[in-house]
Amino acid sequence: MKQAKFLVIGGAGYIGSHLVKALLAQQQQVIIVDNLSAGKASAILGGELITHDFEDRAFLDQLFKQHHFAGVFHFASQIVVSESVKNPGKYYRANTSATLTLLEALRDHQHIPLVFSSTAAVYGEPLYTPINEQHPTNAVNPYGRSKLMVEQMLADFANAHAQKYIALRYFNAAGADPLARIGEQHEPETHLIPLVLQAITGKRPPLQIFGEDYDTPDGTCIRDYIHVDDLASAHVLAMHHLINGGESGIFNLGNGLGYSVNDVIQTAIAVTGQDVPRSYVARRAGDPARLVADANLAKKVLGWQPKFSDLSIIIEHAWAWEKAQK
Numbered sequence: 001m002k003q004a005k006f007l008v009i010g011g012a013g014y015i016g017s018h019l020v021k022a023l024l025a026q027q028q029q030v031i032i033v034d035n036l037s038a039g040k041a042s043a044i045l046g047g048e049l050i051t052h053d054f055e056d057r058a059f060l061d062q063l064f065k066q067h068h069f070a071g072v073f074h075f076a077s078q079i080v081v082s083e084s085v086k087n088p089g090k091y092y093r094a095n096t097s098a099t100l101t102l103l104e105a106l107r108d109h110q111h112i113p114l115v116f117s118s119t120a121a122v123y124g125e126p127l128y129t130p131i132n133e134q135h136p137t138n139a140v141n142p143y144g145r146s147k148l149m150v151e152q153m154l155a156d157f158a159n160a161h162a163q164k165y166i167a168l169r170y171f172n173a174a175g176a177d178p179l180a181r182i183g184e185q186h187e188p189e190t191h192l193i194p195l196v197l198q199a200i201t202g203k204r205p206p207l208q209i210f211g212e213d214y215d216t217p218d219g220t221c222i223r224d225y226i227h228v229d230d231l232a233s234a235h236v237l238a239m240h241h242l243i244n245g246g247e248s249g250i251f252n253l254g255n256g257l258g259y260s261v262n263d264v265i266q267t268a269i270a271v272t273g274q275d276v277p278r279s280y281v282a283r284r285a286g287d288p289a290r291l292v293a294d295a296n297l298a299k300k301v302l303g304w305q306p307k308f309s310d311l312s313i314i315i316e317h318a319w320a321w322e323k324a325q326k
């Protein structure tokens, strides 16, 4: 991608910090806006951090006057599905309404292309797998709906104001920087791989496995794990596509490979050489048995190719990062 200045909103978080790393590797200029509500300044390997809420319209106006950005990446979000059920207002405000403020600021300043972090949660209970982008969207919780509404706003702003955008629907982000400089540090942590590894180290209690009676070969839920560096490379390609005049659109990002909870546990045991303290408990409401992506569109249109699709490598990188935390 040609050298330019990029804005990364939520760039101190797990996935955003890996995108910042990828942009820096291409010698791009990077400005990060993050309120550090969940992210950490230490996760930013370069660029300039502005610690601020992105939903502040006066702040955005000032920022867009001061800098000429070639593109904006928007990662900032509330991300805990169970919390979104209990406190939907927080999710519609932080994810949907705040993004509307950003879209209006973009409309009123330069027409800067936007790459937005969407989610597989927009699909809800799948009617078929692997799930392609034509699959109906039927989000089953406020988190998924708050993202789906942003996708709808993006289409409307594209239509009315020629806003260029790509929404990337990630499946399960996992892994860490291969050099273990940055990685996953959510609090609360709801993602399986860090929960498995932190059950091993004793940082968290034994793993609870929700349901072993699903209609899958071993009875546990199947998910599609995608390495965070592969997500980052897809963002760079998506922005490149828009800057070069490509069409706006929506793309799934996943490996197309499904691994069960038991597969993840067995792979973690093989990688770490240690057992995973664990117990099986009842199913949780709203967990589909199988979520696997068809990401062929991103491969075809963006030229994306995941580098780390092997689950062992994903877990090796996550494990190296866990050990680096001590």
Ligand SMILES: NC(=O)c1ccc[n+]([C@@H]2O[C@H](COP(=O)([O-])OP(=O)(O)OC[C@H]3O[C@@H](n4cnc5c(N)ncnc54)[C@H](O)[C@@H]3O)[C@@H](O)[C@H]2O)c1
Binding pocket: 009, 010, 011, 012, 013, 014, 015, 016, 033, 034, 035, 036, 037, 038, 039, 040, 052, 053, 054, 055, 074, 075, 076, 077, 078, 079, 094, 098, 117, 118, 119, 120, 169, 170, 171, 172, 173, 174, 186, 191
């Ligand atoms: N992690 C996954 O598996 C996954 C899957 C699908 C989609 N996503 C989406 O990807 C994006 C990034 O996820 P993540 O796992 O890196 O989350 P994260 O919580 O690690 O990162 C989000 C970042 O945004 C910042 N932030 C939140 N609200 C802000 C605000 N109002 N102003 C400024 N900064 C703010 C946080 O401090 C944090 O650094 C989210 O939009 C999430 O919905 C993640």
